[in-house]
Amino acid sequence: MRGIIQPNPKSKDLILTSLPLPTINPSLGEHLIRVKACAPCAGELLWPNNFPPPTPRELIPCPDVAGTIISGPEDSPFQPGDEVYARTNYNRPSNARDFTIGVTDELAHKPKSLSWIEAAAIPVSAETAWQILFIHAGIAGDGEADFATAQEAWKGKRVLVTAASGGVGMWVVQLATLLGAEVIGTCGAANVTLVQSLGAKEVLDYRRTSLREWAEQPGKKVDVVIDCIGRQSLEDAWWTIRDGGAVLSIFQPPKQVCPEGYKGTGVKDVFFVMEPVRRHLEEITKLVELGKCHGMVDSVWPLEQYQEAFKRLDEGHARGKIIFDLSLNN
Template identity: 85%
Template sequence: MQAIIQPNAASDALTLTTLPLPVIDPSLGEHLIRVKACAPCAGELLWPKNFPPPNPRELVPCPDVAGVVVSGPEDSPFQPGDEVYARTNYVRPGNAREFSVGVTDELAHKPKGLSWVAAAAIPVSAETAWQILFIHAGIAVDAETDFAAAQTAWNGKRVLVTASSGGVGMWVVQLATLLGAEVIGTCGTANIPLVQSLGAKEVLDYRHTNLREWAEQPGKKVDVVIDCIGRQSLEDAWWTVRNGGVVLSIFQPPKQVCPTDYKGTGVKDVFFVMEPVRRHLEEITKLVELGKCHGMVDSVWPLDQYREAFKRLDSGHARGKIVFDLSLNH
């Protein structure tokens, strides 16, 4: 099979090569998946160096996948021919290859009526947003997959989302709005209409808004900061949270960039790394099928244009997900 591979952890160069098909172990819940589309994550070529896989493995990129089950455990809810999607676990090679492996606890049924490309754009971003809002922000306690309970908890909360037009940010805006939160998003000028269309009540142009000054206006403080970009953006966002609120980042521990003259009290800071969880993605499938939320595709590429695709990804200007469509290779 064809596959994109990173030759070693120290290299950010990629190559298109030929590899043998993976061999699955059904006793471990493994399924062989014929890959129809896959999507990379920003910065993932640095992961092997910064977060070495627990066991040595081929460094195939793209954690998001959509495809068809070829084989798997006899008692699996996913049988041969089933259409599935997932953010697969980092312990195994990624999905920029014609056949890949997914385990029962990370796979979900692909939303009906969605293209392969549209499905591959969803898992990591949507599951991260789900885990932020239903678990790690600590607002919807014990509501991991209970939408009604989470709505009760989030209703009326003010939430600031940085990089709100990015892959994870746009999902946080959509889901938080569905849960009844009042969402304020930050993004660049060109993306303000997009973030408004996703449900944000107020959208701040990060190039022209001083968050500290903005937060000093009456009624502007937020209950929760959800940071998707880190560094200066996260440092500035500290000024917006009320005493007793929450600052959560998926980029870095928020305390690392807390302003030295910040005087807020009782603020909880949270950093976490998402984990692929089947039951979360199945809930997202339901919402997508109901038309309540959607992913966004920036651009679509065949595998053999991997250099151009990753260049687009690294530019930081992608609006939605970069997706490889493997049907373009034949």
């Protein structure tokens, strides 16, 4: 089969090569999947060096996958021919290959209304946003909240989302809006209308708006900052948080860039890495099928154009997810 390999943890130069088909262990819940589409994640070529896998493995990128079950455990809810999608676990090679492995606890049936391309744009971004809002922000208390509890807790809360037009940001905007929060998003001028359409009440052009000056206006402080990009954007966002609020980042520990002179008190800061969870993706699937939220595809590429696709990803201006279409070859 075809597959993209990262030669070593420090390399950002990928190789398209021929690989043997993976072998599954059904006793571990593993399924062999014919890949129809997969998606890379921003910054993922840095992960093997910064966060080495617990056991050495082939460094195959693209954690999001949509495809067809070929084989698996006899008692699995996913049988041969079933259409599935997932964000697969980082402990295993990912999905930029014609065949891959997914386990029961991370798979979900693909939304029937979506194409392979549309489905592959969802899992990692949507599950990350779900875990931010229902677990890590702590708005509904410790532990994981159900939808009704989270909706009651988030109603009326003011939330600032940085990089709101990005893969994760757009899902945070949609889900937070569904939960009744008042969302303020930051993005570039070209994406203001998009972020408004996702439900944001106010959209700030990060190139033109000083968050510190914006937050000094009456009534502008927020209860929660959800940062999707880190660095300067996260540092600036600290000025917007109310005392007793929460700053979350999926990029870096927020206190690493807490600005000099910041005097807020009682602010909770959280950095976390998402974990693929089947029940979360199933809940997201229900919302997608009801038309309450959706993913977005920036561009679609054949596997052979991996260099151009990853260049587009690295530029940081993708509007939605970059997708590899493998459906024509298998």
